[in-house]
Amino acid sequence: MTDSNSLDLQVVVFDLDQQIYGVPISSVLEIIRLEKITGLPQAPYFIEGIIEIRGRVIPVMDLRKRFGMQEAEHTQATRIIIVDMDNTTMGIIVDAVTEVLHISSGAIQPPPPVIDNVDRSFIHGVALMGERMIILLELDKVLHDKEKEVLESVLTAEQLA
Numbered sequence: 001m002t003d004s005n006s007l008d009l010q011v012v013v014f015d016l017d018q019q020i021y022g023v024p025i026s027s028v029l030e031i032i033r034l035e036k037i038t039g040l041p042q043a044p045y046f047i048e049g050i051i052e053i054r055g056r057v058i059p060v061m062d063l064r065k066r067f068g069m070q071e072a073e074h075t076q077a078t079r080i081i082i083v084d085m086d087n088t089t090m091g092i093i094v095d096a097v098t099e100v101l102h103i104s105s106g107a108i109q110p111p112p113p114v115i116d117n118v119d120r121s122f123i124h125g126v127a128l129m130g131e132r133m134i135i136l137l138e139l140d141k142v143l144h145d146k147e148k149e150v151l152e153s154v155l156t157a158e159q160l161a
């Protein structure tokens with residue numbers, strides 16, 4: 001993500017457990033409707049499985065599970081955002097994608113010491129947009145190194161099978 005002293009940020013805004021989040025549009029490859037996900041044995045609990053998009057196998061993470069939120073039924077609004085996460089293409093399941101928004105660097109504040117439901121290490125900052133507060137995610141930190149290693153080994157085993 002950009003530094004709070006640098007240029008404005010364009011983000012894809014989405015809902016998750018009645019809170020508003022944003023990820024940099026530069027990290028978003030595409031947004032798709034929820035489709036059938038093939039489960040992966042031995043994957044971390046928050047990895048729902050894999051999908052195939054144009055010949056590529058992409059792991060899909062349930063952000064609700066990753067953030068320790070209560071699970072919810074998927075709806076017509078549920079989407080998978082395909083993102084570049086630390087040089088790995090990953091799908092993230094969100095409740096709904098709502099908009100693309102320009103956020104001025106002056107509207108971004110560091111994350112407060114306590115934010116409900118989300119590990120602070122995942123958060124770049126908080127954007128105050130009128131009455132709305134948008135939690136800006138640090139995608140490269142959503143997976144810890146050990147989790148990345150486990151996921152890579154599971155995906156490698158799946159591709160060899």
